[in-house]
Amino acid sequence: xxxxxxxxxxxxxxxxxxxYLPIVVLIIFSFNESxxxxxxxxxxxxxxYRLVNNFMVxxxxxxxxxxxxxxxxxxxxxxxxxxYGVTRYxxxxxAIVDSIMLVPIIIPEIVEALTLLVFLVILGFSLSPYTIxxxxxxxxxxxxxxxIKARMAGYDPQFEEAARTLGADEFKxxxxxxxxxxxxxxxxxxxIAFLESYDDFIKTFFTRPPGFLTLPVYIWNMASRRGxxxxxxxxxxxxxxxxxxxxxxxxxxxxxxxx
Amino acid sequence: xxxxxxxxxxxxxFGSVRAVSNVSLSIRKNEFFSLLGPSGCGKTTTLRIIAGLxxxxxxxxxxxxxxxTYVPTHKRNIGMVFQTLALFPHMDVxxxxxxxxxxxxxSEADIRRRVRExxxxxxxxxxxxxxxxxxxxxQRQRVALARALIVQPAVLLLxxxxxxxxxxxxxxxxxxxxxxxxxxxxxxxxxxxDQTEAMVMSDRIAVMKxxxxxxxxxxxxIYMHPRNRFVATFIGDAINLVEGDYASPGVVKTSLGDIxxxxxxxxxxxxxxxxxxxxxxxxxxxxxxxxxxxxxGRISLTIFRGAFIEYRVYVDNMEFVIFKxxxxxxxxxxxxxDMVKIGWRREDGxxxxx
Amino acid sequence: MNVLxxxxxxxxxKLFLFIGIxxxxxxxxxxxxxxxxxLYSLGMFKQVVYQYIFVPRVSLDYYAxxxxxxxxxxLIQRSFYYAVLTTLGTFILSxxxxxxxxxxxxxxxxxxxxxxxxxxxWINFLLRVYGMRFxxxxxxxxxxxLRLLGFVSEPIKFLGxxxxxxxxxxxxxxxxxxxxxxxxxxxxxxxxxxxxxTLGATPLKTFLRVTLPLSIPGILxxxxxxxxxxxxxxxIPELVGGPNTATLGTIIYSLFLRVxxxxxxxxGSAAALIYITxxxxxxxxxxxxxxxxVVLG
Numbered sequence: 090x091x092x093x094x095x096x097x098x099x100x101x102x103x104x105x106x107x108x109y110l111p112i113v114v115l116i117i118f119s120f121n122e123s124x125x126x127x128x129x130x131x132x133x134x135x136x137x138y139r140l141v142n143n144f145m146v147x148x149x150x151x152x153x154x155x156x157x158x159x160x161x162x163x164x165x166x167x168x169x170x171x172x173y174g175v176t177r178y179x180x181x182x183x184a185i186v187d188s189i190m191l192v193p194i195i196i197p198e199i200v201e202a203l204t205l206l207v208f209l210v211i212l213g214f215s216l217s218p219y220t221i222x223x224x225x226x227x228x229x230x231x232x233x234x235x236x237i238k239a240r241m242a243g244y245d246p247q248f249e250e251a252a253r254t255l256g257a258d259e260f261k262x263x264x265x266x267x268x269x270x271x272x273x274x275x276x277x278x279x280x281i282a283f284l285e286s287y288d289d290f291i292k293t294f295f296t297r298p299p300g301f302l303t304l305p306v307y308i309w310n311m312a313s314r315r316g317x318x319x320x321x322x323x324x325x326x327x328x329x330x331x332x333x334x335x336x337x338x339x340x341x342x343x344x345x346x347x348x
Numbered sequence: 349x350x351x352x353x354x355x356x357x358x359x360x361x362f363g364s365v366r367a368v369s370n371v372s373l374s375i376r377k378n379e380f381f382s383l384l385g386p387s388g389c390g391k392t393t394t395l396r397i398i399a400g401l402x403x404x405x406x407x408x409x410x411x412x413x414x415x416x417t418y419v420p421t422h423k424r425n426i427g428m429v430f431q432t433l434a435l436f437p438h439m440d441v442x443x444x445x446x447x448x449x450x451x452x453x454x455s456e457a458d459i460r461r462r463v464r465e466x467x468x469x470x471x472x473x474x475x476x477x478x479x480x481x482x483x484x485x486x487q488r489q490r491v492a493l494a495r496a497l498i499v500q501p502a503v504l505l506l507x508x509x510x511x512x513x514x515x516x517x518x519x520x521x522x523x524x525x526x527x528x529x530x531x532x533x534x535x536x537x538x539x540x541x542d543q544t545e546a547m548v549m550s551d552r553i554a555v556m557k558x559x560x561x562x563x564x565x566x567x568x569x570i571y572m573h574p575r576n577r578f579v580a581t582f583i584g585d586a587i588n589l590v591e592g593d594y595a596s597p598g599v600v601k602t603s604l605g606d607i608x609x610x611x612x613x614x615x616x617x618x619x620x621x622x623x624x625x626x627x628x629x630x631x632x633x634x635x636x637x638x639x640x641x642x643x644x645g646r647i648s649l650t651i652f653r654g655a656f657i658e659y660r661v662y663v664d665n666m667e668f669v670i671f672k673x674x675x676x677x678x679x680x681x682x683x684x685x686d687m688v689k690i691g692w693r694r695e696d697g698x699x700x701x702x
Numbered sequence: 703m704n705v706l707x708x709x710x711x712x713x714x715x716k717l718f719l720f721i722g723i724x725x726x727x728x729x730x731x732x733x734x735x736x737x738x739x740x741l742y743s744l745g746m747f748k749q750v751v752y753q754y755i756f757v758p759r760v761s762l763d764y765y766a767x768x769x770x771x772x773x774x775x776x777l778i779q780r781s782f783y784y785a786v787l788t789t790l791g792t793f794i795l796s797x798x799x800x801x802x803x804x805x806x807x808x809x810x811x812x813x814x815x816x817x818x819x820x821x822x823x824w825i826n827f828l829l830r831v832y833g834m835r836f837x838x839x840x841x842x843x844x845x846x847x848l849r850l851l852g853f854v855s856e857p858i859k860f861l862g863x864x865x866x867x868x869x870x871x872x873x874x875x876x877x878x879x880x881x882x883x884x885x886x887x888x889x890x891x892x893x894x895x896x897x898x899x900t901l902g903a904t905p906l907k908t909f910l911r912v913t914l915p916l917s918i919p920g921i922l923x924x925x926x927x928x929x930x931x932x933x934x935x936x937x938i939p940e941l942v943g944g945p946n947t948a949t950l951g952t953i954i955y956s957l958f959l960r961v962x963x964x965x966x967x968x969x970g971s972a973a974a975l976i977y978i979t980x981x982x983x984x985x986x987x988x989x990x991x992x993x994x995x996v997v998l999g
Contacts, residue, residue, distance in 0.1 A: 093905075094806055097798055097801065097802040097806060098806070100798055100802070101798065101801070101802045101803065102797045104795060104799055105799075105818055107873075108819070108822045108873075108876070109822055110833075110837060110843070111830050111833030111834045111836070111837055111873070112822060112825055112829075112830065112833055114833055114837055115829065115832070115833040115836065116838045116842065117847040118836060122901070125838040127836055127840075127841045127842055128841050135901050145783075166864070167723065167724040167727060168724065169870045170719065170720045170721075170723060170724055171720065171721060171724040171725070172722025173720050174716075174717065174719075175721065177720075178713075178716070178717060178721075180717060180721070184720060186725065186816040189725070189728065190728075192732070192733075193728070193732055195926075195930065196978070197930055197931050197933070197934045197977070197981070198931075199934050199936065199951055199954055199955070199974070200954075200974045200976075200977060200978055201732070201935065203739065203954055203967070203970050203971060203974050204735040204736050204739035204960070204971070204974060205731065205732075205735045205890060206738065206967070207735065207738060207742050207967050207970075207971055208734065208735030208738045209735075210754075210967070211738055211742065211747055213752070213753065213754075226727070226731070227727070227728065227732045228732075230724055230727065230728065234724075245953040250993050255813050267953065274900060275749075284824070286944075288826055288827070290827070290828060290937070291937075295958060303783060304826075305806070305826060305828060308823065308828045308829060308832075308939075309828055309937075312828055312831070312832040312941055313941060314941055317835070317836070319853075321829075321832060324829075325825075325829045325833070328825060328826050328829060329825055332821075332824040332825045333821070333824075333828075335824055337818070339824075340817060
């Protein structure tokens with residue numbers, strides 16, 4: 090069976106390499122001169138100059154970041170409350186509450202996006218960056234909850250009880266003992282929540298005010314045209330670098346979680 | 349006579365770690381044979397090599413006289429009971445036990461009959477359609493045993509199967525295993541780090557350390573005549589060891605003074621380790637003046653152990669462990685701090701090379 | 703007595719604080735919108751100038767509108783076709799990878815391997831799909847490769863076809879299949895496989911009788927994670943497909959985009975609810991079919 094193991098190994102490597110191929114190709118073509126063909130005609134940095142001078146991109150990037158940060162703070166706070174409640178108290182319907190929390194992860198985003206839009210319009214909300222935030226929090230609570238709850242389920246409440254025998258009240262015990270122990274889990278949850286918001290396209294697209302751009306919406310506007318807008322390739326290089334930084338941070342955080 | 353299992357000069361390394369070193373063993377048919385040693389001694393690797401789950405770097409494995417060194421596991425006709433039992437969680441008791449027969453394409457009617465028989469032997473009748481997670485630890489043990497035995501393997505390999513059980517159930521299962529082995533008449537090779545298990549069940553025991561076999565023999569033999577310090581300390585609850593020089597035949601010079609021992613010529617002029625088992629030592633009123641070895645010590649501790657009393661007695665700086673059954677109550681009269689005589693017969697002492 | 707003391711004394715207050723607030727948020731901004739959209743699709747809200755008012759009567763006009771949409775049945779059929787092929791394709795491609803990493807690969811390297819699989823999926827989904835456009839183009843890598851090997855003389859036109867959509871969907875959804883499969887295979891007790899071998903099972907039989915049945919929870923989770931979003935996918939058909947690759951998701955998207963306003967959203971809500979119904983029915987049948995026993999037991 091040695092040959093079979095070797096076959097599996099080579100197969101895995103090939104597929105993994107293919108996963109990276111579209112990204113590598115994007116970056117290679119970001120240096121291409123010709124904007125009309127998918128053939129490499131000559132090296133240029135032209136696409137990067139255009140990217141740097143495109144204020145719309147940076148505006149969109151800025152919007153993605155600040156919306157992501159607000160969404161992360163709100164959803165992580167709510168998720169901490171929820172996970173604490175579910176792991177620490179027993180009450181009727183706990184299993185139901187737990188599965189309700191998973192629904193936003195399972196329901197396809199396009200359905201969430203459209204129903205939220207209809208809801209907002211019928212209630213007479215006008216669309217704004219805040220409606221985007223409201224929508225993002227509605228699915229990000231669930232992502233953050235899953236991560237924090239997993240961490241909290243493995244946390245021994247005796248730490249907190251020990252703190253209370255030493256004279257801390259419940260709030261102090263939570264703040265001084267539970268929270269620091271859960272910190273790596275919370276950091277991991279925050280990172281995931283941020284990325285889900287920062288990278289979200291569909292829900293943003295449906296609930297944004299007209300003309301308001303985030304990075305994914307900008308990418309969509311460019312990519313959904315026919316042809317090959319090469320400044321998008323230059324933007325891809327930038328996005329890839331940011332993503333690799335996130336991946337690195339995430340790995341560090343996860344190592345912290347394991348420890 | 350052909351052996352059930354023969355290992356000839358088996359060696360196996362994992363990276364730079366030599367797990368099994370030049371092991372040779374001949375295991376007789378219908379024998380209950382134990383591989384005993386601390387964790388990491390290579391006993392499990394040896395068992396896995398017999399099963400074909402590991403390939404040895406060098407050496408030959410023979411089953412029933414046939415060289416199977418490079419035969420894959422599923423063609424060896426062995427049975428194995430794993431440490432975690434490895435019962436298939438997606439099958440019930442019946443399907444687990446029937447698995448091996450199905451792999452051999454038996455008819456379902458035949459399988460049904462044989463599974464019934466086997467359930468009888470391991471005393472699990474009526475539980476056929478339980479799921480594995482609904483069984484107790486002892487019941488799982490029996491299912492694993494039945495599953496491995498039903499294919500009538502040439503040899504049954506058991507990898508510390510009792511490790512996870514409570515003491516009481518473990519004691520019970522030891523006797524059960526022995527009974528089943530008698531009943532089915534199959535060669536059992538049993539790997540364990542628990543010397544009690546090995547002593548209770550085995551016809552013969554091989555003691556291993558660091559991938560090397562230290563001694564092979566019957567339980568009585570290994571207990572009474574350990575070949576080196578490791579075997580002496582590993583077997584039995586406790587042992588008292590004193591180092592010394594075998595100055596002249598029958599006398600070992602030690603820091604406690606001269607000890608009279610059986611005379612063994614090959615040790616003359618060499619450093620030796622003298623050993624005496626705790627139950628061989630006489631204490632207090634038992635010590636008569638014509639005993640071969642008599643010392644005076646101070647009792648530092650008495651421990652009531654149920655079936656016997658354990659005394660700790662200091663002679664100079666050496667602490668002796670002594671076990672005494674308590675017929676009557678006289679031994680309870682000895683108290684910590686008392687000075688007592690202790691002693692033993694020459695022939696009860698054990699001599700080993702340094 | 704301050705507020706904190708009040709909270710400390712009352713279990714109900716505590717529960718409200720911890721469970722109630724987050725749950726309330728989800729109800730207001732997730733579940734009630736669902737309900738509203740349902741009522742809306744049933745024509746139960748009427749626009750009066752700038753306001754919507756509730757009218758207690760049910761009309762199926764929007765559903766009728768949806769089914770008058772040209773080629774709607776073909777479109778629903780196509781969505782199914784894409785989703786099923788994507789699920790199958792990701793499964794067939796992922797299983798060997800998950801098996802290799804989860805069972806064969808040395809434990810020490812597994813985390814790194816998962817990281818390597820994961821990393822491309824951290825890069826914006828739209829960009830990755832856009833990147834596939836370069837690869838599937840007539841002058842792209844795939845065609846160059848096929849020509850060099852002499853399989854084709856004329857470049858194949860992938861973009862705009864079903865094939866392109868399915869290839870890119872499989873590429874994009876792989877991770878949702880690999881991870882659950884890896885999850886079960888990584889936990890698979892190797893001793894079970896060894897036990898099967900000691901009982902006389904050949905490697906193939908061991909796989910069919912032990913490994914595969916024990917991966918069913920992962921197969922179930924992976925298929926649902928792929929199938930559900932794949933059924934409503936509109937980004938990929940928009941970016942690498944053409945006029946003949948419209949799906950259920952495409953309708954919702956284009957109704958939203960082009961027929962903004964009451965009618966478009968009404969029909970869109972109807973489509974969204976039909977989509978959800980399809981998911982629930984398909985998942986239910988699938989779970990019953992593949993092995994509800996494993997999940998339930």
